[in-house]
Amino acid sequence: MKKTMLKAVLTLGLLAGGLSVSATVTHAHGYVSSPGSRAYFGSTQGGKINKDVGRAEWEPQSIEATKNTFIPGKLASAGVSGFDPLDVQTADRWHKSDINTGPLALTWTLTARHRTSTWDYYMTKQGWNPNQPLDIKNFDLIGRVDDQAAIPEASVKHTITVPSDRKGYHVIYAVWNVYDTTNAFYQAIDVNVK
Template sequence: MTIPILDAKKVIRLSLSIAALFLVSLFFANMVSAHGYVSKPESRALLCADGVNYDCGAVVYEPQSLEGPGNFPEAGVPDGQIASAGGVFPKLDEQSADRWAKVPISSGPYAFEWTLTAAHATANWDYYITKEGWDPNDPLERSDFELFCSIDDNGKRPDFTVTHNCDIPDRSGYHVIFAYWEVYDTANAFYQVIDVTFDGEGEVPGPDPGDGEDNGDNEAPAWDANAVYLSGDKVSYNGLIYEAKWWSQNDVPGETSVWELVGEGEEEPPTETDPPEETDPPVDSDYPAWSTDTIYLGGDRVTHDGQTYEALWWTLGENPTNSNVWIQI
């Protein structure tokens, strides 16, 4: 049977559409497959997630997702979008002398630390710092930075905690350090900027050097299934203290490798009648019901099983009740 020419064209268009959708799905699957942020000193994105920086946009949910095109500085993201990895979270590109909290730091030897939520084969790690005389009230550009430390991993897959010993050049006052993680087997890289001050008057206190029984472990807040936790956050659950090893939401302490047991709390383990009764948030009828065949973008809201959810990033076919792509509102 001969297929009409018009029908054959429709078949070709349909085939191309399916292929395009498949490639888009692969792209976004790759974008969320490997993540990481600088946890020491705390990056601009991490301080947003910790509530120290304000008015940051959706990066508060995923400071580990600042992924953009690689091969910086020859290629990569445009000038003015270095902090946001090419506009992924545009609020991060706002730049002025007093826009962001600053981490106290000193010139000389320093151990930079990355926390990875997915370890990706790595090409290299590069560290840049703003030059003397840079303008803190202008958008960040390539010409503002100079490279001071580089580590070549030659495709090695890193641990979930990565430490690099570098020598920070002499500086004074407010500067921006740009940490860059180039992935080995994709064309992408991760971008993290860190606001620092070399005069010892930063707005972010350093970590508590104390340890042992007086380190505050027994004062950790109770674990909350709806909260977003980052590496180093501590919670109490069933009379025990747990510390998050990387980004977490809905991961029950003691039941997943996200949490590490670090101590015991002061209170007795709660009984089955101890937890307060949970009440369901009101469902906004203006939001459509979630559909397994619909593509949702960050900020889209749906209803499902009597609850309202908001997408944190692109998603297709991921059930809101058991996926970190969705947050209950």
């Protein structure tokens, strides 16, 4: 009888644990895969080019916080626990994708789709200090796509315009604003503008 009860308790425990793991997996959302974000380049999907990225190594899609969460020094993590290694900012800390001024194609890879308000794109101002923590006051809004509550496809492509006065190392800050919740998803993209 004791062995039967123990087996039942262990089986229920394993089932509950398995359900909780799959529930966690279904809460994934989206990341910028091209040009790759800090989180993406730290993940298996991005080849783990960036090192020591915290939770982004396993879940680059989960940098989700309240809309307009522009915490000085915590833009890349949006203040989300476990993603704070993404906030380390130096001129040579992160892999950079080479881009040009003018039209830039970006791709979001979504692991869960949500009705969308807007996709906002910010870029560091010319003359910003790459050795200081990221602060939204050092960014300009350079693009916005209004999705008018549409449900996006699993792969979302946008074209924004990189200002002609940008040269060298910059950060593009991509924000996916969900329509029917108070949340958004945040991605920092390190680029070298030729």
